[in-house]
Amino acid sequence: MHTKLFIPGPVDVSQRSYQAMVQGLVSHRSLEFEEIYRTVQSGLQKIFESKDPVFLITSSAWGALEGSLKNTCRKKALCCTSGAFSEKWYEVALANGIAADALKHDWGTPIDPNRVEEALKTGDYDAITIVHSETSTGTYNPVKEIMEVVKQFPEVISLVDTVSSFSGAPTPKDAWGVDVIVTGVQKALALPPGLALASVSNRALERAKAVPHRGYYFDFLELNQKHANNTTVTTPAIALIYALKDKVEEIESEGLKTRFERHARLNKRVHDWVEKQGLSLFPEKKYAAKTLSCIRNTRNIDLPAFNQALKDEFSFCIDGGYGKLKGKTLRISNMGNETEASMQALLDAMDVLIERFA
Ligand SMILES: Cc1ncc(COP(=O)(O)O)c(C=O)c1O
Secondary structure, three states: OOOEEOOOOOOOOOHHHHHHHOOOOOOOOOHHHHHHHHHHHHHHHHHHOOOOOEEEEOOOHHHHHHHHHHHHOOOOEEEEEOOHHHHHHHHHHHHOOOOEEEEEOOOOOOOOHHHHHHHHOOOOOOEEEEEOEEOOOOEEOOHHHHHHHHOOOOOOEEEEEOOOOEOOEOOOHHHHOOOEEEEEOOOOOOOOOOOEEEEEOHHHHHHHHOOOOOOOOOOHHHHHHHHOOOOOOOOOOHHHHHHHHHHHHHHHHHOHHHHHHHHHHHHHHHHHHHHHOOOEEOOOHHHEOOOEEEEEOOOOOOHHHHHHHHHHHHOEEOEOOOHHHEOOEEEEEOOOOOOHHHHHHHHHHHHHHHHHHO
8 A cells, every 4th residue: 555655755645646747758859848848937927936947857956056156156056054954054065066065054943134245244155055944954044035145145046955855835036036946846745756856046147147157967058058949958857847847737726825825724634733742843943944843852752663553553653753763743735635634634643643652
């Protein structure tokens, strides 16, 4: 029996999305593909809330996150860290030989715009990395406030990871004034993994022209050149792009605002459950993610046994904590296609099991 995933990605994929993938392939150099690319493009621009091009990159999100640094950082990157994924982005910079400093915050605390300002005032940096939704701690960073600071430093190209918030919560790229937003399709878009999406500003493209050794596969200038012809640089995951086209149409029918509201409502349902069970969220409620919940294991639940029973008896799977929070937190996704009924089914199952394993 299929185990339904309530982990913070990948999440459950609908039959509709799987079905959308099962079409005969077309060449990515054909007029048919160009038409699909155009439709996907305009749908995605509405979700990014940006006029900038969205590159469809066949890789997991990390490919495009790594690529965004390689394309835009000449001098030094300021990597704002407050959890596992933001720390990893800093490590990825170093692994690429890119000079970088980590602006360290405690896990689960929001990035402080004042500290960002202090750091940028040194003049040392020409790129900044910010994770909007830090999936390891279930925390949203105040990107709007951080960007108000970053915009005062025109040399600095802003790179934002919205991997676990995109399409489940607002990520208004142009209003924020962000240069590059990267996301993946396996989280709130609820598609099988394998595609990264990168919305890239003209400023970032101009910077790329001045950066040598951008590589090939993630080169923004190559991607942009092919984008102008409504296609990709290399053979893309065409079946996933079929599913993405169907997904943007589905989102248009649901309405973006309604989709955000649904995610917020389902997220609140999880928060209410947390309170009812005498548990607490890992971050301060004000900064808690709307697409997933990271919950402190204050009742000492035996999480491996709990999750096994959840799987065996109810065919559900949640997450038992990421990185150094393994065993100390549980994480529950409300991303993608979930409904009141589907979330409640999970919470009811957890009500039954928590008495046994706490
Ligand atoms: C915030 C964040 N950034 C980056 C990633 C990496 O995504 P991928 O596994 O698609 O490369 C994840 C995956 O969970 C994530 O949650």
